[in-house]
Amino acid sequence: MKKTDYTDEDRKFMQLVIKLAKKGQGKVxxxxxxxxxxxxxxxxxxxxxxxxxxxxxxxVEALKKCKNPKDATxxxxxxxxxHYNKKTPPCxxxxxxxxxxxxxxxxxxxxxxxxxxxxRQLKVKGVKCKVSVMEKEAKKLNETYIKYxxxxxxxxxxxxxxxxxGKTKTESGxxxxxxxxxxxxxxxxxxxxxxxxxxxxxxxxxxxxxLTSHGKGKNPVRVILxxxxxxxxxxxxxxGKSKTIIATSINSNRVKKEKLKKMxxxxxxxxxxxxxxxxxxxxxxxxxxxxxxxxxxxxxTVAKSFLKEKLVDKIMFFICPxxxxxxxxxxxxxxxxxxxxxxxxxxxxxxxxxxx
Amino acid sequence: MKKTDYTDEDRKFMQLVIKLAKKGQGKVxxxxxxxxxxxxxxxxxxxxxxxxxxxxxxxVEALKKCKNPKDATxxxxxxxxxHYNKKTPPCxxxxxxxxxxxxxxxxxxxxxxxxxxxxRQLKVKGVKCKVSVMEKEAKKLNETYIKYxxxxxxxxxxxxxxxxxGKTKTESGxxxxxxxxxxxxxxxxxxxxxxxxxxxxxxxxxxxxxLTSHGKGKNPVRVILxxxxxxxxxxxxxxGKSKTIIATSINSNRVKKEKLKKMxxxxxxxxxxxxxxxxxxxxxxxxxxxxxxxxxxxxxTVAKSFLKEKLVDKIMFFICPxxxxxxxxxxxxxxxxxxxxxxxxxxxxxxxxxxx
Numbered sequence: 001m002k003k004t005d006y007t008d009e010d011r012k013f014m015q016l017v018i019k020l021a022k023k024g025q026g027k028v029x030x031x032x033x034x035x036x037x038x039x040x041x042x043x044x045x046x047x048x049x050x051x052x053x054x055x056x057x058x059x060v061e062a063l064k065k066c067k068n069p070k071d072a073t074x075x076x077x078x079x080x081x082x083h084y085n086k087k088t089p090p091c092x093x094x095x096x097x098x099x100x101x102x103x104x105x106x107x108x109x110x111x112x113x114x115x116x117x118x119x120r121q122l123k124v125k126g127v128k129c130k131v132s133v134m135e136k137e138a139k140k141l142n143e144t145y146i147k148y149x150x151x152x153x154x155x156x157x158x159x160x161x162x163x164x165x166g167k168t169k170t171e172s173g174x175x176x177x178x179x180x181x182x183x184x185x186x187x188x189x190x191x192x193x194x195x196x197x198x199x200x201x202x203x204x205x206x207x208x209x210x211l212t213s214h215g216k217g218k219n220p221v222r223v224i225l226x227x228x229x230x231x232x233x234x235x236x237x238x239x240g241k242s243k244t245i246i247a248t249s250i251n252s253n254r255v256k257k258e259k260l261k262k263m264x265x266x267x268x269x270x271x272x273x274x275x276x277x278x279x280x281x282x283x284x285x286x287x288x289x290x291x292x293x294x295x296x297x298x299x300x301t302v303a304k305s306f307l308k309e310k311l312v313d314k315i316m317f318f319i320c321p322x323x324x325x326x327x328x329x330x331x332x333x334x335x336x337x338x339x340x341x342x343x344x345x346x347x348x349x350x351x352x353x354x355x356x
Numbered sequence: 357m358k359k360t361d362y363t364d365e366d367r368k369f370m371q372l373v374i375k376l377a378k379k380g381q382g383k384v385x386x387x388x389x390x391x392x393x394x395x396x397x398x399x400x401x402x403x404x405x406x407x408x409x410x411x412x413x414x415x416v417e418a419l420k421k422c423k424n425p426k427d428a429t430x431x432x433x434x435x436x437x438x439h440y441n442k443k444t445p446p447c448x449x450x451x452x453x454x455x456x457x458x459x460x461x462x463x464x465x466x467x468x469x470x471x472x473x474x475x476r477q478l479k480v481k482g483v484k485c486k487v488s489v490m491e492k493e494a495k496k497l498n499e500t501y502i503k504y505x506x507x508x509x510x511x512x513x514x515x516x517x518x519x520x521x522g523k524t525k526t527e528s529g530x531x532x533x534x535x536x537x538x539x540x541x542x543x544x545x546x547x548x549x550x551x552x553x554x555x556x557x558x559x560x561x562x563x564x565x566x567l568t569s570h571g572k573g574k575n576p577v578r579v580i581l582x583x584x585x586x587x588x589x590x591x592x593x594x595x596g597k598s599k600t601i602i603a604t605s606i607n608s609n610r611v612k613k614e615k616l617k618k619m620x621x622x623x624x625x626x627x628x629x630x631x632x633x634x635x636x637x638x639x640x641x642x643x644x645x646x647x648x649x650x651x652x653x654x655x656x657t658v659a660k661s662f663l664k665e666k667l668v669d670k671i672m673f674f675i676c677p678x679x680x681x682x683x684x685x686x687x688x689x690x691x692x693x694x695x696x697x698x699x700x701x702x703x704x705x706x707x708x709x710x711x712x
Contacts, residue, residue, distance in 0.1 A: 304681055315707065
């Protein structure tokens with residue numbers, strides 16, 4: 001559908017739908033975020049959104065609050081469901097029974113159990129359907145769900161911080177702090193709406209991170225890649241503040257594995273592939289645990305493996321206005337001032353000043 | 357001066373002055389770019405700019421074309437000159453004699469021979485002066501001149517191209533082409549308005565570059581850092597298409613030096629400092645040759661030395677939407693799609709997608 005095929009009114013209501021859907025962020029996973037608005041003669045009769053995993057769908061929420069939905073138009077960002085065998089009954093029959101005349105949908109459901117069937121059932125019963133209104137925005141909203149429902153493996157976000165000269169740390173290994181406080185806060189927020197976070201054992205040994213959302217919301221499941229099971233019992237990621245899973249070699253210390261299991265730590269045993277844990281298999285296992293999104297936060301070896309195996313879906317790179325070059329500590333790195341950024345074709349030209 | 361201290365009219369005319377000044381870009385070095393507008397009752401009487409090194413100053417150009425400058429206001433981006441001992445007579449006496457009532461100036465002349473004296477002389481003779489109108493823009497326009505006139509060494513621009521994951525080349529050394537065609541064109545344009553360009557001998561040996569402006573304007577002087585005088589006689593930078601200077605160790609092959617000199621190649625002999633040519637001394641020597649601006653274009657060893665010695669004034673970093681990671685050739689690097697950039701405090705957050 002071309003952009004011009006939908007009206008300003010369509011756009012206005014669908015924007016509201018997306019705004020409503022976002023209220024479920026971090027609470028509905030691995031379900032999609034869905035919002036719904038019921039409209040008659042340009043007036044909003046009721047609204048709804050999917051509030052928590054297992055809770056009523058957005059369409060049902062909106063219908064429940066609507067006194068007279070007969071001949072009204074329903075706006076919803078995802079194709080209404082028509083399948084059974086899940087926590088809540090399907091929405092399509094309820095929409096048909098309500099007397100709704102028309103459904104405006106942003107994107108079809110990529111779930112093979114729906115995948116256009118919802119729309120077909122509505123049409124058969126005489127409910128008009130308009131699809132692809134603000135589809136791009138709707139797809140971005142549910143990028144995690146779309147990947148997960150299709151592949152049963154999590155949507156992988158690689159998060160890195162680089163200096164302007166492309167360094168993640170100094171030669172002596174210092175990386176505190178390349179990115180600004182606000183950037184780190186952004187990462188904590190991201191963690192609160194992501195199912196799991198992954199780092200390698202070297203990051204655990206070196207930085208002893210907590211890998212929580214630092215009070216910004218729910219904590220993600222912590223996944224540690226630790227081939228040789230080197231993790232110390234006293235480390236922060238074993239503090240029980242949130243669930244931790246250690247991915248380790250089939251051959252690593254069996255006694256330590258049992259001890260960790262008794263502490264409530266999850267253990268995933270993996271075969272090796274090129275001397276590195278088989279992370280493709282790990283993603284399949286995490287997917288089976290309903291982990292639909294995963295942030296990979298480093299270090300460099302881990303990032304390299306995910307990139308090499310083409311397992312990264314999205315990058316989030318913080319580029320920080322410093323030149324590390326051969327500086328020993330990040331805090332002594334040269335600050336680049338008065339930075340301007342210009343887009344040149346697909347490149348970004350950073351201009352800035354030193355010694356000012 | 358606060359921004360509010362100048363009027364919309366001041367801003368309008370000073371913008372025109374800066375636009376005129378820019379017409380001299382690449383032609384007036386090591387002089388500053390200067391534009392001038394003469395205005396009476398809000399109407400432009402005449403305009404001028406400094407067209408070429410040794411040519412008349414902008415103020416004189418504008419006065420020459422102005423029929424009746426009496427009681428008019430002159431706008432000029434740099435304080436008018438008052439000193440002798442240079443190619444053209446000073447502007448201040450000519451402004452005073454013309455009957456101009458007021459001079460609006462963007463920035464004082466950092467040249468110690470002027471440095472406020474021009475303004476003082478105007479005031480003594482009853483010409484009003486308003487200084488610091490659009491000072492920031494005017495200083496940026498003449499950043500090269502300002503550095504050079506104060507230090508007698510060139511303004512150094514470090515130009516680099518990085519992949520999003522901070523690489524300048526693949527592990528096997530391939531770097532063709534990280535940046536887009538348009539970005540490379542931007543660099544050629546930059547070369548045409550810069551006095552000199554510098555690379556290390558390894559870049560010459562590996563890429564055999566021409567280091568010209570590729571038809572975009574005048575060619576910069578080519579400066580090659582070549583400690584051991586390894587340069588082959590057949591290489592492109594010795595093609596005579598533009599001036600080339602080789603900076604080499606005092607101890608390198610004397611016979612080869614003489615042969616190169618006979619070919620018209622400049623030879624600068626330098627002592628070593630930490631096994632690297634003393635580039636601080638090189639900048640002093642280049643400054644003496646009226647080279648007021650220098651682009652350092654790599655490779656990495658050269659860039660590192662300039663950064664380490666804190667000799668870089670400005671960076672121009674092209675960040676290209678590719679992930680090189682462990683790819684062997686740049687052309688096989690993963691493209692990052694649908695990139696968005698958001699400023700978070702002083703950091704830049706790049707988001708983008710792989711496998712789409």
